[in-house]
Amino acid sequence: MLTKGYNGLGVIAMALAREYVKALIDRLTDEQVDALRVIVESMAWPTERVTPEEAAEIEEALAEIDAGKGVKAEDVWKELGI
DSSP: OOOOOGGGSOHHHHHHHHHHHHHHHHTSOHHHHHHHHHHHHHHHSOOOOOOHHHHHHHHHHHHHHHTTOSOOHHHHHHHHTO
16 A cells, blocks of 8 residues: 655655556566566657658658558568568
8 A cells, every 4th residue: 555655745655656566567577578668668758749741741641541552461461471
């Protein structure tokens, strides 16, 4: 159980929460830890802003997909031997 800490600052609660999360991570498989790393990195590092040029490229790609010019997943899987 987490406590509020002293002076209402929640210092103890934060320390306990961090230790609890670390203990949970120790129970995960290597594959689960790798997946978790991706999630935590996305939370820990600031997201990059999309430039106007990149936004235009994304819009163009989406328009191509909507027009049926996209690549089917099955075709990619065949090419990769999956």
